Structure formats: structure tokens, C-alpha cells
Amino acid sequence: MTVTARPASPARIRVPRLGRNHEVMTDTSDIPVIEFVRPMPGFPDSHRFALVQVDESGLLSTLRSLDEPDVSFVVVPPAGFFPDYAPAVDDVTAAELGITRAEDVLLLVVLNVGGSLDDTTANLLAPILVTHDRRACQVVLDDGAHPVDAPLVA
């Protein structure tokens, strides 16, 4: 199955927005908790993450580990930056996540935030898929075509 970047509609999964002091998360009751069916490589102990929007436009979000509170990732839907990005997801992962249609998943890529926008890169090798029922997986695209450090803006 091919998940295209284009129709990735964040609206399908409501991501709450936090204010400017986003490091302060006092009430987590309405924060969607995402459960990874397999942990992200490098973080075997983090299974549950809170997905929180950090800007007004809904572009930038963080995935904050609930199992290791110091661990967080900045993620974006790739559509606005990599319009041709259409990762193919293997059947096993699709089955594991219970997805049958590309429209049913939120596609996110992890950013390596640099000192400036020009130094910020996106991991296109291993995008994160999030389903309606809030299960997620970082998929490894072992096809040699996707860099781990694509510049976010050309």
C-alpha cells in the first residue's frame, strides 16, 4: 500500500494545541495518547506518546514520551515540504496497524531540529504512521530511496 503525503489530513486525528509555554503540560486528560505497536529504534522503553500541536497553523507537533518524560520528538506532516513523498507501507505493518486505506492514517516525519531552518532535516527513511485509534509505528523504508536527513526546506 502506498501512503501519499498529499492527502495526509491531520484533521482526521484531532491534535490539541498548547500555548507558547508548551513545556508545561499540566492537564493531559484530553491529549491523545499514541501507542507504538513497535518502539522507535533507539528508544526501546518508550511505547506511549502524547501528540501535541505546538504552532497555530497545526504544522508542527511534538511526540512526547509518557514512558520516558525527557524524550520528545518534533514531527510534521510531510505534505507541505515533500509533496512527492509517498512511502509504500508493507502489508505486515498495515495489518499490524489495522489500516486498509491510505486515507485512514496520519503520516508524520521526525525532524532533527538544527540551529536554523536551513539546518533542520527530516527523516524520510522512517516516517511515523498514526491510525484513527491512535496506534503508531515508525516504518523503515528499506528501498534505498529515502534519506534520514533530507533538508526540510530546499
Next chain:
Amino acid sequence: MLVLSRRAGEKVVIGDDVTITVIEVRGDVVRVGIDAPRSVQVHRWELLEELSRTNRQAASPGDDAVDSLREALRAREE
């Protein structure tokens, strides 16, 4: 670690349903074929290692860095 010597064409079986075949040995390159159920993830070690490293590098950026990225993206949209 279990160390086995195998010739081209010979196999190693792991568990009930994973079979590794040595297909060809040429110089310092060994080609192996892996038969495994689709539910078993098979990746080159280097790829997963690179992904682990990239994830660790990307993890937990400072609030200042996230703030400036947000501002830079906002400025870019305007």
C-alpha cells in the same frame, strides 16, 4: 555467539521458520538469502543502527530550538 562454518549452498535454520542460505561467497562479500515469515522484520544492521542514531539525535530538542523553528516556519509562510 554461535559461530558456524558454512559453504555456498548450505543453510542455517533459526527456530521453526527462519532459514538462511549462503548463496555465494566472493572475496569479502557473502550473499545470503533469508526465508522468514512476513511478520519477521529483516533489515540490514547498519540501516537500523543509522535509524537509532538519527532518532537519538533528533530526540528532545531544546524549547528554544523548537520556538525558533516555529517562528522560522511562520515567517516562511507569510
